[in-house]
Amino acid sequence: MRATLAILRRELGGYLDSAVFWVALFLFVSLLHAVFFFIGIPVGEVRLPSFWAGRVASMDSAFAWLPLFYSLLAPALTMGSWASERRSGTDEILLTQPLRTRDAVLGKFLAAWVLLVFLTAVAVGPLAWVVSQLGPLDWGTVWGGLFGATMLAAVCVSVGLLTSSLVREDLVAFLLASVVLIGLWSLGFLVRLLPAPLAEAAWYASPALHFLESGARGVFDARDVVYHGLFLFAALILNTLLVGARRWRS
């Protein structure tokens, strides 16, 4: 546990020391607010107008954008976690330290997850406050949405870490994770085009749909918690195995 916390501090310090955090903060907040106020959701089964066009005190469109934003932000935060260590050779130093592989994986995961959840809270909180000043906002859906976003963020970060451990280049890790996450997100759009058995499997496999169907609406569903929990567990174990393999090789 102490080792995990040490890695967490190291990684978090790394994020805050670099430009990554500040750029991510600025871009994430500005873009999320811009699409919420001016664009809404122009595609998909449930299209939503922008906040000013719809004139409804609801955070639905902000939450609906989160899966896509996470598909880019989580890979951006995690792309260097293993890939740059591997490229610069610092992974060998790290892995020869007296710590277990799973502690290193968990520490890196927690750092990126905490950061992503923090960015979400910072972006959504003041936005929800402004909306509540202009109309009767349902705060239950905001808390439910934030809880769902926390689970979705964990899944997205775990996918980002996994791809980062597979390659040497940051950019390749970013692209690979983004493609995987956007692919999982877009399963929701493919459901109509797929034959029934595949559609049901695709619908269940998409983390974004588990978020949009429950958390984003203010619903806490035990099945979604199990789904996200198992997805996260599997991704972290695989990550541990992949990093462990390198330890053996070195």
Add this chain to the structure above:
Amino acid sequence: MSMRRGEAGYRSWVRNAWISVGLLASIVFLGNRLARRHSGWRVDLSEDQLYAPSEIGLGMVDSLQDVLLVKVYFTGEVKLGSVQIAKRRLIDQLDELVSASAGRMSLQFADPNGSSEARVEADRLGIPSVELSAMQGTSEVTQEIFLGMALYYRGREAVVPFVLPQYFEYAFLSELRRVLRDQPVGIGFLVGDGRGVAEDPFLEARALLARRYDCKDVLDLERGESIPEDVRVLIVADPTELHPRVVFAVDQFLQAGGRALLLLDRYEVDLTRGAMNGFDTGLGDLLRAWGIRLSEGLVWDQERSNTISTVESVDAGGRSLRGQGVRVQYPFWPHVDQRGLDDTLPVTRRLPGADLFWASALEVESSTQMESIQLLRTSELSWILPPEEAFRLDPKQLNARGVALLAAGDGQERNLALSLYGSYESPFAEGAPAVLDEYEEVLYAQARAQALAEGREVPERELARTSEDVASLLGETQVVVVGDADWARDGKFFTDRNKMFFENIVDWLALEDELVSLRSRVARERNIVDLLAQEREELGLFSLSLEESDDATISGLEETARRRATRRRWTWMLAATASSLVLGAVVGALVRGAMLRVPGGRLS
């Protein structure tokens, strides 16, 4: 030697890793499968509570005293992806109810697409197949889909013909309510003059109720018939010149504890023919006994109204020409939104609103003995205007009239629908009116026509009394009176909002509160403030009279209002974004600073 041991160790590690991956895949697959089947626990944190089974539904299923068999007629092999997901959700929703029933509800599946026996059964029950199609790859796939079910309970049967997940709860539970009842509830319809109408204008309303109630016509009251005993709620729709004996029968029905919904019109407006017909409902005595009065004139709601398609008039050198078609606010069609709904009663609390058309206001006298609740009301910017003004459709005329009324400043809130509860003194306490005498009726009609033609006051009907017993102040009753009947007429006036309001009132009067609560499970309106309207009001744009302003002043003020509203919108947006950025930066900097102070905290 040690190298060989290292290689063996690595091989063993790889083997273990593959076993772990296999185990992991199995755990993920089985874990999700188990969770889907057995873990349906859900909490809806939202205020509207739309995504979790309602307490009422679960309570109804839990209170079953016998076994409820639900025969589910679903297409077995669905080819369309979205339908498969809808079917899966429906099965999940049914499973939730089965779990809540403690073994008293069971499901039996039948596939009408796969079994001719099931298809015949579905046809007999009136469960239709719906043809649905979707693109799959480059080809279009079409399939006949069955998503219906039949409920069997103590020898009674009810059918949900076709249902989608979003409507499942209400559709299923209203049918369940029907099979749980030992006796069907009777709803009586008294339309027009109560002597039967050639073309019933309330067929859609009847059809809505016929799903759950035993709907019947109430006729021949003027000939001395009384309202059937099995009628629990009487709907008096658009009453016209009701004979006193009919009013007496309604009164005695209410004195005996019956309940009624009255849809009252005083004027019939036909815009296409430009005709307006005023008439008497015949219910004046009864309304007076309740302490209410129908206004002379129609309600004009300047602030909340529906739109109408009309044609703009264009001034062409002193001649008025017909311009292009436009949609304009038509204040004679009041739109009641949540601000105009009573928020204490379930019947209106969660309604999305209601739309009325050429409505009269209901005025309550202070001496009324009955408890009255305003169910629907207009905005405070409302007036009662002569009915002839309903033909004022030109946008400029409408606007000018609105400005003049606002300048007068004497607008007030008006009642459009009232609920009355309690006992009252019968207006027939002196004696029951005699039944219809055809000869007397002809004489009265002639006298009336002559008086109208000569512009004299219509003579009072000479009423013969009988010596039969009259119940008065006997028991408590409940009546809902709406100052309009058009809103429930077939066609475009019977909007979805109006249908919900209509069903809610009838269910409420029929003491089916559970159905009211279930139907009212819709997302409530959460409109944000209208910044432009606020700015207009602040600039006094609503209170300018025509005499003291010209077009340039108005357009200048309008421009200022728009500019100010835009500025306020940007202020709110910047407040949100700047707060987020500052909050993120401050917390980020504090955490960074704290880490620098921790020995070994910064390792990067």
